[in-house]
Amino acid sequence: MTTKAGGKARTKAEYDAFLAACPSRQLLDRISNKWVVLVLCALGGDASARPGASDGARAGARAMRYSEISRLLAGVSQKMLTQTLRSLERDGLLTRTVTPTVPVTVSYELTGLGLSLHELTRHLRYWAQSHMDEVFAHREEYDVRTS
Amino acid sequence: MTTKAGGKARTKAEYDAFLAACPSRQLLDRISNKWVVLVLCALGGDASARPGASDGARAGARAMRYSEISRLLAGVSQKMLTQTLRSLERDGLLTRTVTPTVPVTVSYELTGLGLSLHELTRHLRYWAQSHMDEVFAHREEYDVRTS
DNA sequence: CTGTATCCACTGCGATACTG
C-alpha cells in the first residue's frame, strides 16, 4: 500500500507520530539522529556559513566527496558515515554520484527533499551551539541541587 | 535571550558542532533523540493541534502529568520516559513539580528554553508526517533498483 | 579513493519487580 500517493486521493491519513504504530514514528526516529543531522548540515553548506565568515551569503547546498564529509565530521567512523549516507540516499534525501575516474570518485548532494529537511536541522545545530552555555549552567545547578 | 553567557570574555565562542571535541556536539546528540522530540512535542501542546481538530489556535505549552505523557507517547517504556524527562529537567528545558497530594502528583512543563527548542522539534515532527509518503516512495524505488 | 565485512565492547531500551 502506500506508494504513489501521487494522486493523493488518499487524503492525508492524518499521520500522528505520537502513535507507536504510525510509520511517521519511524521516520522521525531516523531523522532524529546525530549523524543524520550533521551530514545534512555538511551537505547543506553550513560549514562555510560561520558567523565570522561571509555569512551573509550562505553557501547553500553543495556536492561533497565522501572523504570531504569524513574530514568535516571529525570523529565519525567509516561504518556510520556510509550507513548514514546509504539510508539518506534510500530515503531520497540525497543523491550519490559515482564518477569512474582512476581512483573512483563519489560525490553526494542533497535533493530538494533533503534540502527542505536541512532547513530544519540547520536550526537545530544552531540552537545547540547558541544555547549550550545556558544548558550547561542549568546542569551544574541541577547537579549541585541534587547532590 | 539571555545568552548571558555573560561577561565571559569568550564572547561568541564559535562553537562548531562539526568538531568532535566541541561540547555542542553532545547537546546536538541529546536533542537528536526520538523521545526527546516527542516529549517536547507533547508538552508543547502539539497533540491537540491537529489539522481537523477544533483549534485554529494552537494550544501552546501546557503542563502534563507523568501518566498523561506516558499515555500520549504510546509505546514508550517507563524507563525511557523517566530518563528522558530527567535529562530534560537537568538541562533546564522543563520543570518538574511535585504536589504532595494523597497519591503524589507530578507535573511537567516546558521552560522558556524548552519552548524555544520545541519550536524546532515541532517542525521536525510535522516534516516527518508530511513527507512520509514521498520518502516511502523513494525507498521502494531504491529497493527495486538495487535488487 | 570508497567502500564492504568482521569482530566486539558498550549501552539503549524493554520487561519485570519493588517502594513511597
Next chain:
DNA sequence: CAGTATCGCAGTGGATACAG
C-alpha cells in the same frame, strides 16, 4: 501515581582488515 532497581538481549557504533 510516580517512580527506582535489576536483568538481559539486541542493536549501535568503533576498530581493523580486506577489495573494487
